[in-house]
Amino acid sequence: NAGVTQTPKFQVLKTGQSMTLQCAQDMNHEYMSWYRQDPGMGLRLIHYSVGAGITDQGEVPNGYNVSRSTTEDFPLRLLSAAPSQTSVYFCASSLDGAYGYTFGSGTRLTVV
């Protein structure tokens, strides 16, 4: 049972490049979320989904897009990378959205 799998683990982008961070879970969880973690600021919610075909914005959605075509996958797209998007990104999933989320191991993204 893999849980929540994020790829890649590390990525360096140039300003203006686009890329997709992948997230997959094999627990049949309906709820999935993307967070970014910056020093001293805790985790901040970017986007979340309550089921296939349904997504919504979190606290810091600008510059990011998501889609949820299947229950298992919830990719995060950076449209035009900026240095301010340098961060550690975590994907998380939950069965019912109320109890604790299961987090992936994170993607460390650096934008130069």
Added chain:
Amino acid sequence: EDKVVQSPLSLVVHEGDTVTLNCSYEVTNFRSLLWYKQEKKAPTFLFMLTSSGIEKKSGRLSSILDKKELFSILNITATQTGDSAVYLCAVHLDYGQNFVFGPGTRLSVLP
């Protein structure tokens, strides 16, 4: 603005000590409060608290919520080096999947 504050931000203790980590919150629509432990990478879930005064316990860790004073504490007794981690407090707001996280408390347990 919804806010979660944790104190202290950093703490160094020796094995065997007991520690208390604090989490206070100011949010518009409270649903629950959660504690996570983050070692090197992914946060792992510890507790979810919804009712005041009911202690949740797991081994040497325990937590309690005070909804009147808007805070929670996480206690760790007889600390071990394996307890070294960042402890995150989060409040689940009563709409959508909005969770507001605090900055975390970095606990270092020395042998």
